[in-house]
Amino acid sequence: ETGVTQSPTHLIKTRGQQVTLRCSSQSGHNTVSWYQQALGQGPQFIFQYYREEENGRGNFPPRFSGLQFPNYSSELNVNALELDDSALYLCASSPRGSFHEQYFGPGTRLTVT
Amino acid sequence: QQQVKQSPQSLIVQKGGISIINCAYENTAFDYFPWYQQFPGKGPALLIAIRPDVSEKKEGRFTISFNKSAKQFSLHIMDSQPGDSATYFCAASENTPLVFGKGTRLSVIA
Numbered sequence: 001e002t003g004v005t006q007s008p009t010h011l012i013k014t015r016g017q018q019v020t021l022r023c024s025s026q027s028g029h030n031t032v033s034w035y036q037q038a039l040g041q042g043p044q045f046i047f048q049y050y051r052e053e054e055n056g057r058g059n060f061p062p063r064f065s066g067l068q069f070p071n072y073s074s075e076l077n078v079n080a081l082e083l084d085d086s087a088l089y090l091c092a093s094s095p096r097g098s099f100h101e102q103y104f105g106p107g108t109r110l111t112v113t
Numbered sequence: 114q115q116q117v118k119q120s121p122q123s124l125i126v127q128k129g130g131i132s133i134i135n136c137a138y139e140n141t142a143f144d145y146f147p148w149y150q151q152f153p154g155k156g157p158a159l160l161i162a163i164r165p166d167v168s169e170k171k172e173g174r175f176t177i178s179f180n181k182s183a184k185q186f187s188l189h190i191m192d193s194q195p196g197d198s199a200t201y202f203c204a205a206s207e208n209t210p211l212v213f214g215k216g217t218r219l220s221v222i223a
Contacts, residue, residue, distance in 0.1 A: 004156075033210060042119075042202050042213030043157065056209050090156050099209045100145040104156035 002027055004093050004105035012111045013081050021076045021108045023091030031055070031094040032074040033102055034066060036087045043090055048099075049074055078110075086112045116140055117205050119214025126221050132190040134217045136203035139184065143205040143212075148177065148188045151200045151216075160201075161188075193221045 005024045013019050025032050031050045035043035045058035049068035063079040072093070078085060088109050092102035118137045126132045136146075144165055149157035163170045163177040163186065170177045176189040190197055200218050204211040 035211075040216075042204075042215050043211070045210030045212070048209050058210060100147075100206055101159070101162070102147075102211060103159060104149075106154075106156045 004029075004091055004103055006089075006091050006105040006108050008108060009106070010109045010111075012113065015081055015083060015112055017081050018077065018079045019081060019110060021078075021089050021091075021110070023074045023076070023093075023105060025072045025074070025091075025093035026103055028095060029093035029103070030072050030096050031099055032068055032072065033092045033094070034074070034076045035090040035092065035104075036060075036085075037090055037107070038087045046076070050099075081112045083112050086110060116212045117203060117214045119203050119217060121217060122215070123218045124220070126193045126219065128193065128195060128221055128223045130193050130221075132193045132197065132219055132221070133187060134201055134203070134219070135185065135187045136205075136214050137183075137185045138205045138212075140205070140207065140212075141184070142207040145206045146177070146179065146186050147204050147211070148175070149202045149204065149213075151202065157202060190219075193219075195221045195223060197221050 033048040034046040037043040047057040048055045052068045065077045067075045088107040090107045092104045147162035148160045151157040161175045174191045179186045200216045203214045
């Protein structure tokens with residue numbers, strides 16, 4: 001059984017640019033959540049996608065947006081990057097009927113210079 | 114507003130000892146309390162989780178103790194090993210999302 005995968009592993013962008021991060025959910029999982037983890041902090045919820053629609057959003061501005069595809073994979077897009085967006089971006093998938101259980105991927109380390 | 118408070122921030126335990134990490138929450142609507150283990154450069158891995166209808170859950174060397182009236186829960190790692198050295202996060206949720214504590218860096222020394 002393949003776990004949650006994310007790409008790319010690392011990314012360096014310049015302030016003001018746009019970035020797209022990708023996530024493939026674990027087999028049998030249909031819900032994807034995205035979190036931002038700053039250095040030395042716990043993950044912070046960005047949003048969740050279920051049935052290709054946003055199903056809850058944390059305290060993040062609209063320049064953070066996402067998509068979920070029919071195969072349950074997902075993208076996180078961030079526009080107008082700011083220095084404070086530098087963080088580890090984590091994707092987590094949940095089994096059918098169990099939003100609570102969240103299994104994380106290895107993350108994408110984004111550095112904004 | 115920090116909804117889940119975790120302590121201690123760091124912990125050093127001798128090999129074979131018991132590691133204890135505590136969390137307190139504010140939102141009484143929370144109904145799911147997981148613990149995650151994270152190694153450097155990796156994503157958090159789900160260790161064990163509990164619902165508020167039970168006071169204790171054990172899986173191998175890991176035990177969650179839950180006190181609903183005090184709004185507190187804790188992780189006990191029995192017979193701690195150097196391989197347990199990692200950062201541990203408690204979390205809580207009501208449906209979704211997970212609200213995480215700030216983490217505890219555990220070092221198990223031989």
